[in-house]
Amino acid sequence: MDEMALRWIEGFELFGTATGAPSQSALENGLSAKWVTTVFSSAAYLQPGRVLGKSLECQGNSGVLIRRQFASTKTTWIVGFAMKGNTANSGDIMKIFNSLELETNASGQIFVKRSSSTLGSSGDAGGETFVFFDGVWHYIELKVVIDASSGSWELRVDGSLSASGTGVNTGTPASLIEFGCQRDGQFLDDIYICDGDGSANNDFLGPVFVEGLLPTSDGNSSQWTPSTGTDHFAVIDENPSDLDGTDSLTTTTQDAKETFGYGNLTGGQSAIFGVQVNTDARKTTINNQDLRNVARSGTTENEDVAVSVTDDVNFATVASVFEQDPDSLSPWTPAGVDNAEFGFKKD
Template identity: 30%
Template structure:
């Protein structure tokens, strides 16, 4: 796998942030929030203020590529600026990108070692798509920073490692600083270089949420009310007052989805099932997609009595082994299977 994670901030609210991300800097809604209509195309966006940011735990890798749309609402006027995103080894910064009070972008090695500053400022009150590729190493480290597809900063054969390890295992957005900035984030992706595809810059991507619209091939789970399975789980921010329940190992549930809003190439599909167990004892589930007559599964996940997003990324269509087409995504069924 090369595409590890993506988020368009369209299908959940402030209360569910840590059910999709690993952690956040602040529990205050004034420091980080999901704004449901502030995104690039009228959908959701993450708003980060002066003391909030999100952390995502990822497999330890030397090289990562990330991209995110950024809209500075107000620029930092104190503290010299604000980190936009970081790669960390645990709590130790390895390398990060920073926006200063003049809206110029800086690349730092952890510990505050400035590596470069852009000639151009990032436009304020305008969406820009910013991408960053970095390799963590004491001597053969490298980075490249792109804005709207153009290289702004790049270097190789340098020291980009601040911890004892030549890797990062956390990607972080909007980490707090002593400043008064407000910045929107949208359409975030994170890749490594481990796979045959999606192992370099993806360019300016859009992330669209498709919600259940009707029954699929499998209808083994039980609705909490009524008979319309899709109607119980079609909210873009979760509503757990109604739900589907699966109890028997092997019980499957799939549903059809709405169509993609535009035609075009599809990088990947990410399934986001909002799951919890209902009682004591062990319970496991795994995500499921059905393309044509082919079923494909995500890894088994142990559930707790607290809800969490169970995420699986599918970079190719399991029915063909090739890249997704718009038609294949529009015909896709998505669901879940009880594993234990």
């Protein structure tokens, strides 16, 4: 099996169906469970998404930060995200800690920086110079090869080269990535994060979008115990996720597995770079418990590496990206996703 390059997907689809102020509590609780490190100096709201579903909106002028910590440092990162702004402001919009960051000024220009040093800015290589604060969604991508003297970077805006640099200090290998909405009326959506590993998804993916799906039926394996009723999918199909455990599946049995059928894709995708399975879990025993996410296509299953579940009070999201259809060992097709099952197993 090839190494994985696509490490993270986020479209803010599954943090609830409400928008505006009624969405704040569920969104912030869900982000805290999934992203691990979050800073809500301003309120975070859900709003209609760039293409489908929902997006994150900053309400207030103190900022919303979400950070993802990966298990190991990498020397190559490719990060893409959609952003829209309605009000002029300056501040960080994305940061690869120990390496490069993207910052806007009050005119809407994007600067590529390493610490206090500016390496380049949007429009240096063509295209728009002033990108933000026009009330229109733009898709921003940054690729960085990290080296203290011979590093390189490339900034793309809406799929086109905007600025680049080679033979420069781009910091030290990194594992922590942050996204920031710094001002009122700033929106974030459709995030991907890739590294340089593997033979696929190790370069720019272009202006992608994310679609979220929920379980709609029990699948091939139903070996956990539902909190109520007999339909296993029915206790984990809430949007937002039930993070108090009222509706849940539980087990103490080694290798007990659950897989589920999901609703069909509706976005008309022509290419699918990966499927991310998100399982909210907490332990029910004194000892830590291991959980693996599972993808099933036809009769073939692929299990991700085990993740230790350590908290017996708060749910945390165990997330796994499956880049290939397990049955065909090729990139997913819409039909392949529609017919697949996804779930989890106690290790």
